[in-house]
Amino acid sequence: MWLWIHKFGSPPHAYRLLGKLAPWFGWSALALIVGATYWGLVEAPRDYQQGDAFRILYVHAPSAWMSMFTYVVMAVAAGIGMIWRIKLAHAAAAACAPIGASFTFLALATGSIWGKPMWGTWWVWDARLTSELILLFLYLGYMALRSSFDDPQRADRASAVLALVGVINVPIIHYSVEWWTTLHQPASVTKLDKPSIAMEMLYPLFLMMLGFQLYFGWAISRRLRGEILRRERNARWLQESR
Amino acid sequence: MDVQEFLKMGGYAGYVWSAYGLTALVLLWNWWAARRCETNEQLSARRRSSVD
Numbered sequence: 001m002w003l004w005i006h007k008f009g010s011p012p013h014a015y016r017l018l019g020k021l022a023p024w025f026g027w028s029a030l031a032l033i034v035g036a037t038y039w040g041l042v043e044a045p046r047d048y049q050q051g052d053a054f055r056i057l058y059v060h061a062p063s064a065w066m067s068m069f070t071y072v073v074m075a076v077a078a079g080i081g082m083i084w085r086i087k088l089a090h091a092a093a094a095a096c097a098p099i100g101a102s103f104t105f106l107a108l109a110t111g112s113i114w115g116k117p118m119w120g121t122w123w124v125w126d127a128r129l130t131s132e133l134i135l136l137f138l139y140l141g142y143m144a145l146r147s148s149f150d151d152p153q154r155a156d157r158a159s160a161v162l163a164l165v166g167v168i169n170v171p172i173i174h175y176s177v178e179w180w181t182t183l184h185q186p187a188s189v190t191k192l193d194k195p196s197i198a199m200e201m202l203y204p205l206f207l208m209m210l211g212f213q214l215y216f217g218w219a220i221s222r223r224l225r226g227e228i229l230r231r232e233r234n235a236r237w238l239q240e241s242r
Numbered sequence: 243m244d245v246q247e248f249l250k251m252g253g254y255a256g257y258v259w260s261a262y263g264l265t266a267l268v269l270l271w272n273w274w275a276a277r278r279c280e281t282n283e284q285l286s287a288r289r290r291s292s293v294d
Contacts, residue, residue, distance in 0.1 A: 033269075037262070042248070052252035059265040099272060106268045110261045117257050215269065222276035229283035239291055 009086050011228045012237040018221040025217035032211030039204035047201070056114040058204055062212040064107035067135060068170050070100030070216060074142075075167035078160035090156035091231060093163060094146060095223035099216060101139035108132055119183055127176035128184035131169060138166040152231060 040058035047054035074096035081089035111129070112122045123129065142159050149155035177186045188196045197205075232238050251258040 041258075041262070046252060051254060053254040053257055055251070055258050056261040059261055063265070063268075098275065102268050102272055106265060109264055113257050113261045113264070117254055215272075219272050219276045222280045226276075226279035226283040229280075229287050233287065233290065238287060 009088050011088060011232050011235065014088055015225055015228045018225050022218055022221035022225075025214050025221060029211050029214035029218055032207055032214060036204045036208035036211055039207065044201050044204050045198070050118060053114065053117050054201075056110055058208050060107060060110040060114055061205060062209045063103045063110060064132070065209060066212050066216060067100060067104035067107050067132070068173060069213075070096050070103060071135060071138070071163075071167065071170055073220075074100060075163045078163040081156060082160045082164070087156075087231060088228070090160065091227040092220070092224055093160065094156075095220055095227050097139050097143050097146075099219050099223070101136060101143070103212075104132065104136040104139060108136065115183075124183050126182040126184060127180040128173065128182050131173040131176050134169055135166075135173060138162070138169060142166070 036058065040055055044055070044058075046052055074093045077089045077093035077096065080086055081093060108129070111132075115124075116122050142162050145162055146155045146159045149158065174187075176182060177184055229238070249255060
């Protein structure tokens with residue numbers, strides 16, 4: 001196990017491995033997202049209450065899920081970097097931030113587009129929407145904090161603290177619909193008992209979520225390779241490899 | 243399938259298509275930005291090694 005961590009934690013090994021994995025992530029993500037889009041827009045039955053507007057769900061829920069997932073990955077990576085002083089983990093955390101921010105923006109925007117015809121308003125300050133907006137600010141704050149340091153090691157440490165403190169927001173987002181009275185509907189998929197959504201509507205959603213997950217895998221591989229090159233600019237392996 | 247009906251999205255065309263369009267834009271932006279992040283660093287690494 002330790003050997004494995006050590007091997008993966010070595011930048012040249014990670015660089016090559018990510019380069020091999022990225023195309024697999026990329027092509028399978030493309031196939032799944034295209035397939036799920038077709039299924040969600042064409043094949044899935046119309047909702048009896050929300051009509052065709054419910055189809056926004058297929059892009060809204062996966063992006064909202066990814067906005068939280070990416071944050072947890074970022075915080076875990078930052079924590080590993082802090083505790084074991086693994087530079088690669090800090091690099092991974094840094095690579096997560098712009099991807100997570102874009103998913104958060106997408107979740108907020110598509111939610112707003114859904115809210116207008118369904119709730120009659122683009123935005124309300126309810127707990128779910130507000131905590132998701134805070135998530136966006138956490139990502140933006142993280143990136144701003146990083147870029148305010150010239151020394152990458154100081155940037156790593158300071159931003160890791162922010163990432164770890166901010167992770168408290170993730171369960172708040174998830175449980176906000178239960179803890180407070182919100183306009184946002186409660187969870188219909190991630191429940192312990194049976195999901196309260198018809199299976200034929202659910203399959204394309206799962207497909208899309210998986211597609212987004214793989215897409216994240218592709219994006220993080222590419223960005224992390226860039227981060228590794230930037231941090232390892234004077235390393236010998238890089239100069240020997242050409 | 244009636245294409246006209248499909249495009250109308252039961253009267254929600256503006257909402258549904260703008261949500262999907264925005265999603266496509268954000269995914270494409272991510273694709274472009276991640277690629278650029280990698281290729282820029284590859285180029286500058288190559289440039290450095292040719293100067294050395």
